[in-house]
Amino acid sequence: xxxxxxxxxxxxxxxxxxxxxxxxxxxxxxxxxxxxxxxxxxxxxxxxxxxxxxxxxxxxxxxxxxxxxxxxxxxxxxxxxxxxxxxxxxxxxxxxxxxxxxxxxxxxxxxxxxxxxxxxxxxxxxxxxxxxxxxxxxxxxxxxxxxxxxxxxxxxxxxxxxxxxxxxxxxxxxxxxxxxxxxxxxxxxxxxxxxxxxxxxxxxxxxxxxxxxxxxxxxxxxxxxxxxxxxxxx
Numbered sequence: 001x002x003x004x005x006x007x008x009x010x011x012x013x014x015x016x017x018x019x020x021x022x023x024x025x026x027x028x029x030x031x032x033x034x035x036x037x038x039x040x041x042x043x044x045x046x047x048x049x050x051x052x053x054x055x056x057x058x059x060x061x062x063x064x065x066x067x068x069x070x071x072x073x074x075x076x077x078x079x080x081x082x083x084x085x086x087x088x089x090x091x092x093x094x095x096x097x098x099x100x101x102x103x104x105x106x107x108x109x110x111x112x113x114x115x116x117x118x119x120x121x122x123x124x125x126x127x128x129x130x131x132x133x134x135x136x137x138x139x140x141x142x143x144x145x146x147x148x149x150x151x152x153x154x155x156x157x158x159x160x161x162x163x164x165x166x167x168x169x170x171x172x173x174x175x176x177x178x179x180x181x182x183x184x185x186x187x188x189x190x191x192x193x194x195x196x197x198x199x200x201x202x203x204x205x206x207x208x209x210x211x212x213x214x215x216x217x218x219x220x221x222x223x224x225x226x227x228x229x230x231x232x233x234x
Contacts, residue, residue: 003120004158006040008033009047009148013165014225016051021078025225027085032231033125034089041120043155044093045128045148046082049074071132082127092124097131103150113155149209152218159219161231162206169207169222 008029015025033042050067053074054060060070079095086093096116102108119126130147145162152160210220223230 003039003041005043005152005155006036006159006161007043007045007148007152007155007157008161008163008231009045009144010163011144011165012047012051014163015046015048020055021048021052021081023081023085026081028225030082030085030089030091034086034091036231037091037123037125040158043116043126043128043148043151043157044082045144045151046078047129047144049078049129049132052077068132071129075129078129079127082125086125090123092122093127094119094124096126096128098128098147098151099131099135103154109154116155143205145205145209149213152213153216157218159221160210160213161221161223162210163223163225163230164206165224 010029015022015029029044033044036042049071051070051074053070053072054066056073057066057070060066075095075097079093082093096112098112102112116126128147128151130144148160148162151157206222210222213220221231
């Protein structure tokens with residue numbers, strides 16, 4: 001029986017601290033995914049390239065050009081760390097930089113799907129991020145929550161996990177809500193609209209794409225990385 005697909009998205013604030021990749025987090029993620037790989041074909045969508053590369057940009061102010069440059073520097077730093085920690089579980093990793101046309105153009109999407117299948121058939125973990133260096137403003141993903149959701153939908157994923165520094169779905173008073181049956185305008189009104197200084201998303205974004213994924217039968221979990229086994233419910 002073919003394994004189902006599990007998409008895991010890590011936000012910038014989850015894996016970076018003051019512009020530096022938090023290696024204990026990467027180590028923990030590697031251990032978690034290694035355990036899950038016996039049950040799922042996993043896709044890891046990882047933010048953090050800008051956070052990893054911003055220290056190399058003098059007087060960084062967060063302009064579009066600076067973000068692109070920081071991402072180009074940070075992506076190889078990030079992938080090198082993933083290779084380091086996944087190698088302990090004999091899992092090779094492959095970098096996949098995506099753009100919107102990979103999902104809107106069917107031949108390109110099928111090519112992407114075939115490549116990912118080849119990765120999985122060879123025990124390779126695809127680590128996905130947006131191709132920030134060449135993505136133009138009009139065609140960029142709104143954030144990696146959207147990218148992860150498009151992958152989950154396109155690959156008929158069983159589950160989508162959105163990891164956040166907030167620790168879970170948090171309302172406007174910082175209370176984590178353990179389970180949500182329906183996402184409507186009332187619920188959206190309870191959500192805080194702030195986001196991390198390096199990321200593009202936030203809780204509103206996560207709920208927007210959670211609603212889309214759930215409407216297509218995909219189980220979604222919003223969680224942090226604290227605790228012994230944060231992905232155990234997947």
